[in-house]
Amino acid sequence: MRYSTRIKPISYFKANAAEILADLSEGAEPMILTQNGEAKAIVQDIRDYEKTQETLAMLKILALGMEDLRAGRVKPLEEVVARLKDRGQDENG
Template sequence: MRYSTQVKPISYLKANAAEVLLQLTERREPMVITQNGEAKAVLQDVASYEETQETLALLKLLALGNKDIEQGKVTPVGDVVARLRAKPSGK
């Protein structure tokens, strides 16, 4: 995705807020908002934002898992299976 096509000055956002929101929802591409020629903010639709947050949460879990592995904080799968089988089924 090329962000260069989605760069707009803050004056454009002020004058076309409803259109910008519709465009964000339809295209699902973020928009960079500039002020005095400098990038100041990124706008994106809610669905894309939620997907990004879910992805980041999964990546964080993976990173934490990798850290545990590096630190030797692991349990052999056979031990886990044995523990699960030993628990009462609750029937």
């Protein structure tokens, strides 16, 4: 992703907020906002933000699973399936 053309001072955002939000909703890349020449915030479409959050959640789940695997906190598939079948039979009579 190239953000070089999407870096603007906060004053630009204040003056053009409606246009920027419309551009974002139409698929424009996120915009980096600066204050006193320093990057301070990123403005992006809510759908893109939600996708990013979902991706991060999935990566966290994957990392936790890999941690469990390395620590030996796993069970063979056959054992899990057998336990689920036994549990289902206990509940059904």
